[in-house]
Amino acid sequence: MSKVPGLFLACCIIPLLAAWLVLRSGWQPDTTTNQGRFLGQEIRLNVPEQVHKAWFIALNQPGDCNQACLGQSELMDQLVVALGKHRQQVGLLLLGEGQSEVASVIPEAPVLSPGAFYLVDKRGLVVLEYLPQQDQTANRVLLKGLLKDLKKLLSYERSSSGGGQ
Structure with missing residues (x-):
């Protein structure tokens, strides 16, 4: 039963941490699909x-x-x-x-x-x-x-x- 809360927290924290790292590092696409x-x-x-x-x-x-x-x-x-x-x-x-x-x-x-x-x-x-x-x-x-x-x-x-x- 103690694995469930830890797994739940990991599933919540890891994506948030990954998003924060991407935004912080400036690793975002430079191009868009629109022509205008x-x-x-x-x-x-x-x-x-x-x-x-x-x-x-x-x-x-x-x-x-x-x-x-x-x-x-x-x-x-x-x-x-x-x-x-x-x-x-x-x-x-x-x-x-x-x-x-x-x-x-x-x-x-x-x-x-x-x-x-x-x-x-x-x-x-x-x-x-x-x-x-x-x-x-x-x-x-x-x-x-x-x-x-x-x-x-x-x-x-x-x-x-x-x-x-």
Whole structure:
């Protein structure tokens, strides 16, 4: 009977000690599986009241946007096609003063990078940033990464909500 409490304590203390050692030594993975960059500060947007949208893809296009920044709106149109079956779950936002047939236009957020794409949750929290590249081919690769991240998030949301909406 005296072995049971000792075994119980060992089962509790050894994992805690191992976790403490890992955190203390700085032995943590340097890479992540996401393609975008997490923001360092919390930024919220006023997203349209669309209950059926799980995520939003936002393009920041302020009034003083340069030519490279304006080229990003062409990629926004391509996103509509690339979303495929996920189009019903994802809303598109244009941050700024532009016009769009495929995206809802909301006021710009000055703290966000011009021409960058962002993944935004349904509550308006900006989660991931995808900075524009000078080369259009690099921008297409960037958008493939955005779509890959978005599909992971949609899959996670579907599994955590009990199999669908």
